[in-house]
Amino acid sequence: MPRRPTPNPVRRTTLPGGLRVITEYVPSVRSASVGVWVGVGSRDEGPSVAGAAHFLEHLLFKSTPTRSAVQIAQSVDAVGGELNAFTSREHTCYYAHVLDTDLELAVDLVADVVLRGRCAVEDVEVERDVVLEEIAMRDDDPEDTLGDVFLSAMFGEHPVGRPVIGSVESISSMTRSQLHSFHTRRYTPERMVVAVAGNIDHDRVIALVREHFGPRLVNGREPVRPRKGNGRVPGQPSLQLVNRDGEQTHVFMGVRTPGRHWEHRWALSVLNGALGGGLSSRLFQQIRETRGLAYSVYSTIDTFADSGALSVYAACLPERFDEVVRVTTDVLADVARDGITEAECRIAKGALRGGLVLGLEDSGSRMHRIGRNELDFGEHRSVTTSLERIDAVTVDEVNAVARQLLARPFGAAVLGPHRSKRSLPKPLRALAG
Template sequence: MLTQPTLPSRPRQLLLSNAADAGVSRSVLPGGIRVVTERVPGVRSASIGVWVGVGSRDEDPAVAGAAHFLEHLLFKATPTRSALEINQSLEAVGGELNAFTSKEHTCFYAHVIDEDLAMAIDVVSDVVLRGLCREADVDLERQVVLEELAMRDDDFEDLVGDALLEALFGSDAIGRPIIGTEDTVMSMGQEALHTFHVQRYTPEKMVIAVAGNIEHDEVVRLITAAFADSIDPDIEPAPVRAGERDLVTKPGTTVIHRKSEQTHLAIGAQAFGRHDLRHRWPLAVLNTVIGGGLSSRLFQEIRETRGLAYSVYSGVDTFSDTGTFSVYAGCQPEHVAEVAGLIRDVLSDVALNGITESECSRAKGSLRGGLVLGLEDSSSRMNRIGRSELNYGKHHSVSSVLERIADVTPEQVAEVARIVLSRPFALAVVGPYKKKSQVPAELRALAGQGFLPG
């Protein structure tokens, strides 16, 4: 049973009463721990996430994949719980316990009935702070990660996505796969993983986000109890990851040979970092029009009108200092040239002529509906406030975001299209090609240039 601990010296709890969302509260605890909560009326659930500002781009090349490896490893044991006991704690109450790793952060989370929140906070914090890196567990979990790598290699859509980032960003850490490589996973030992854990997973780099049928003051009490032994009151919160970096790359082409029935292709160019708020929503509208839904230009031209592909879409990834705009398609090899030509035509037309008023209106409606409908449960709310706190250090109300989307004009989208689509694109291909020269010329022509004619 959790009890109220004695606070460390110089308690610096700060409750921000001016949070942009009416139900969002934020406190900064001694040691730099940020606690952000959102009360969601009408639900009986609660979600807790411990967000750590450490991801795959923070790794040295020799330990590429360490954050993801550690995500697996910390669940194996703590000083007071075995792996079975960790899992049984949540399963016994019908809850969910999991984690994920990204380029710039890692999140350990649980979703439970509201009355089990105290237990969930205790378990998740125990795993993050005190998960053991035992030699036997490292060797055991290494094989699990290798199986995950093999699974990624068998999923050609995922494989071509990783290959595209490598083709776009080259040797920069952001271009490396989150999961690492077989070589780095095989070479990482217990000491390297333990060092990565104790040096990087420190409270000042953490945001604890909780949403659901909860009370902020009670959450703060529970977090204070769970983190009491790890708090250094003289440490300030880690700053928000900066977005000021001139990342210059030379986009290339990556071809991975597989005996597949389809050719999987992805092209992409650098876009904007998440701190570039001017371009964020116009880019989202552009992406929706080009390939973000069933009425998008790519889907209509390639699948609906000609039936050349089952899956075709565009996407946007956003990091602190850069981002990507990309297009994916999977089709039979004999259709690659035609699909490549259609992708070129769609992107060139948008780059030159922008989008129509009706396309802009439909895309904004899609984005606004998706945002609101995606926040119907406590897990989604927890994810939103956790990411906002870690990435920006502040929060915007849903209504203010909806207003930003509504304010996007076709002219703003056209400006973003001219910027992004004129940049050189990288190309990644997974399919029955043993060397680049075997890839159809129409597809190879998509790489190394932009799509703004003239």
């Protein structure tokens, strides 16, 4: 007897006002994750309000017309759930993770915060101090600090080169009026996606969203199209130095890449895995396992709509910095010239497949996947489709990507006890100008 086809667990509905609702039914869990994704991030800010998207994300949790900050916290604590948010360069997400029986509460809380957060004057002043503390905490973490400095070195005055968190100067001077205006102008239904995953029913989710978004669902608006950008980043990457006493020198170096809509993005992910994405990667083996030069070394990809960066990070004792740079630049040169091997390609593809599937073991990760896909691409991309795209990558494609990207101008950022750029290793200065 033929098997009945399995119904599609992912469903999508566009409500009046352009609000998109996407759900994934996961019958094996007893939880529900609700996220309201807003297609607004730090790259949408002017320089005078740098950090506004992140500041606002903090502020909206302080009070709504019907709940204080304490009542918001008590509501989620009483059901053992989680309520939180994060801001990136291109979007902001407010989310709740609860038992499936508390789905209605989760939709209510997230919608209340996102739509009706008050931006009260007294709350602005309290949260201003919290954000300034967060900046201080970032500054105390060399790797976090250097990550922001590196993107500045890569993208200069382009909006993605600015820190999501803003600066002490911009946060200190930002007014309640500016934050309230940012909220009312940017947080509109056509820029939003409601993503829900877990042991849930799509029609029930639609009814709850209609109830809690109510007057915002006005006819005549269409969803905002996925962000494309203009594809042009002015200037060239640079070399930046943060002179700071410490036990280690930290370095990021890398090249610009095309954005997330690039046809070779999966090959780029495989290249990243082979370079420094795992324990068997070239950089990890050469720098840590073979020579013992550093504890932390890896490569990573930052991807935006119209641009991105492939970068390498390492932290080591200052007296070992020259050798770490030499080995790293040698590895990059070898890969640019000769490419990676079939075995390296196979291992990197296997790591990608495993990471993708194992990373979707809970409702929260599934909510993040469907919400981000809808906002970034305007469609749902199934796990099966992604696995097929990974499988289709060939070593020749990866090596063509390596030749293309690693021939581009490098940028770099260094943090450590180095008084001037002239004191940095010659291979780094030659590579990053």
